[in-house]
Amino acid sequence: MSEVLLNYIKGVCREGAGADTFANENPSKRGSELNRAQASTEADVEAAITVASAAFKTWSRTPVAHRQAIVESFLGALAAGRDELAQIVSMENGKTIRESRGEVDSALLEGRHHLRQVTVFAGESAPDPDGDVTAWEQYHPLGVVGVISPWNYPMNVMCRKTLPALLTGNTVVFKPASYTPWSAAFMAGLFDEAGVPAGVFNCVFGRGSSIGNRLIGDPRVRAISFTGSTEVGRRIQSMAAAGFTRTQLELGGKNALIVLADADMDAAIEATIKAGFGCAGQWCTSTSRVLLVPEIAEAYTEKLLARCAAMQVGDPLDEATDMGPVAGASQFNAIAASIEKAVSEGANLRCGGISDNDGGYYVLPTVFDGVTREMSIFREEIFGPVLALSTVKDLDEALQWANDCDYGLSSAIFTRDMPAALRYVREIEAGMAHVNIHSGFKTPELPFGGWKDSGFGPPENGLTGLEFFLERKAVYIGAT
Numbered sequence: 081m082s083e084v085l086l087n088y089i090k091g092v093c094r095e096g097a098g099a100d101t102f103a104n105e106n107p108s109k110r111g112s113e114l115n116r117a118q119a120s121t122e123a124d125v126e127a128a129i130t131v132a133s134a135a136f137k138t139w140s141r142t143p144v145a146h147r148q149a150i151v152e153s154f155l156g157a158l159a160a161g162r163d164e165l166a167q168i169v170s171m172e173n174g175k176t177i178r179e180s181r182g183e184v185d186s187a188l189l190e191g192r193h194h195l196r197q198v199t200v201f202a203g204e205s206a207p208d209p210d211g212d213v214t215a216w217e218q219y220h221p222l223g224v225v226g227v228i229s230p231w232n233y234p235m236n237v238m239c240r241k242t243l244p245a246l247l248t249g250n251t252v253v254f255k256p257a258s259y260t261p262w263s264a265a266f267m268a269g270l271f272d273e274a275g276v277p278a279g280v281f282n283c284v285f286g287r288g289s290s291i292g293n294r295l296i297g298d299p300r301v302r303a304i305s306f307t308g309s310t311e312v313g314r315r316i317q318s319m320a321a322a323g324f325t326r327t328q329l330e331l332g333g334k335n336a337l338i339v340l341a342d343a344d345m346d347a348a349i350e351a352t353i354k355a356g357f358g359c360a361g362q363w364c365t366s367t368s369r370v371l372l373v374p375e376i377a378e379a380y381t382e383k384l385l386a387r388c389a390a391m392q393v394g395d396p397l398d399e400a401t402d403m404g405p406v407a408g409a410s411q412f413n414a415i416a417a418s419i420e421k422a423v424s425e426g427a428n429l430r431c432g433g434i435s436d437n438d439g440g441y442y443v444l445p446t447v448f449d450g451v452t453r454e455m456s457i458f459r460e461e462i463f464g465p466v467l468a469l470s471t472v473k474d475l476d477e478a479l480q481w482a483n484d485c486d487y488g489l490s491s492a493i494f495t496r497d498m499p500a501a502l503r504y505v506r507e508i509e510a511g512m513a514h515v516n517i518h519s520g521f522k523t524p525e526l527p528f529g530g531w532k533d534s535g536f537g538p539p540e541n542g543l544t545g546l547e548f549f550l551e552r553k554a555v556y557i558g559a560t
């Protein structure tokens with residue numbers, strides 16, 4: 081009998097109101113069961129919101145320096161648990177062990193950024209607005225906030241939302257993705273170890289479709305920070321609108337890389353490999369469309385195919401592995417269907433496809449060329465290691481094609497032509513623009529969010545990542 085991961089509510093691991101559990105499969109071993117997690121009910125969500133609401137009264141009045149000290153000790157515990165956590169992430173998500181360590185490092189970097197920056201929100205004073213009137217602006221935490229995260233960065237995304245929420249004085253009910261409950265349970269343990277008071281951070285496992293509505297629809301939940309698909313984000317937004325619940329939605333992408341004739345070809349290829357196949361193409365900022373000018377299209381494609389052939393796909397815990405399995409059965413089936421659809425619509429499959437290693441959910445680095453704007457593979461997010469190559473006439477056409485997309489998350493260009501690069505930066509319709517750097521590169525000081533169907537509300541990181549969790553108040557004090 082596998083261990084059952086329990087909800088973490090009011091500082092203790094608790095059995096849920098119902099008896100149902102769901103299996104946590106290791107995607108590199110089909111049919112395996114790492115452990116099970118509670119399939120929570122609405123009653124469990126209700127319990128978590130109630131304790132978070134009670135804990136808010138004290139936490140919101142806890143001095144920021146004290147909250148910083150607790151988050152600092154959480155980051156210390158996270159750094160100490162890096163290797164153990166990385167193993168868990170690789171086992172339940174399938175990303176390579178090197179990628180999982182990178183995920184923990186990214187969470188530490190971002191956490192330290194939020195820890196430093198929270199004191200920026202001290203408010204402004206207004207110089208003497210009307211004779212004897214003294215006036216200033218001050219910030220207040222919102223209350224209980226809901227954090228809903230995806231499985232692709234199971235601990236980094238939850239930290240990017242939870243730490244700013246806690247630092248600014250809010251309490252949290254966290255719902256992790258069903259593919260990755262173990263990392264979430266480990267994180268709950270770290271919050272406990274760091275001395276986060278009971279009820280300030282709570283974690284409830286379960287299917288979004290069955291408990292999500294309860295979290296979003298409760299009037300005590302003042303904001304939802306969600307990362308996941310555009311489809312679910314749209315549903316959450318319409319539900320949240322009914323109660324004027326604040327939302328921060330980080331959604332899907334179909335990110336384009338443009339390669340011009342004067343590009344450093346080797347650098348462009350390495351950037352394609354990194355952002356096309358990193359975490360088996362399951363970054364929201366993964367490169368998935370490549371727009372090539374005719375002068376270099378053939379040379380680029382040949383080099384890319386050679387690099388793909390050299391990639392080692394296999395056990396994510398093996399240090400030598402370049403790409404692990406995709407995250408699970410439904411991911412695998414969806415990617416396989418997208419590959420079939422691309423073939424049926426006339427795209428040329430140049431390499432890859434489903435792996436014959438059926439021990440796990442393995443997809444090989446897959447490249448299609450001859451992709452046109454009308455094809456689904458050009459428009460729909462696949463969220464797997466599948467690249468769509470198209471040849472375009474020039475930069476004008478590359479920008480038109482790159483922007484001809486519902487999504488607008490990330491993008492990149494490789495060129496040595498500075499005016500062309502600056503034009504791309506100006507005209508690309510995306511929240512992130514990279515010149516001679518892969519499309520997944522980011523730093524916590526700058527906003528992480530998308531345009532168009534890729535995001536809604538203030539982006540994460542930067543300063544908005546903290547400000548999202550605060551209300552503003554203007555205060556006026558008369559002389560008498």
Ligand code: NAD
Nearest residue numbers: 229230231256257288289292308309312330331332333364
């Ligand atoms: P998903 O939308 O299926 O699920 C995300 C989370 O929402 C999960 O915890 C899920 O249980 C929950 N959920 C599902 N239905 C819900 C509902 N009705 N109410 C409330 N919660 C619900 O996404 P996923 O498959 O976990 O992740 C992949 C997607 O996430 C991709 O589209 C990817 O591009 C996107 N993503 C975006 C970013 C970003 O920063 N923009 C980062 C990572 C992933």
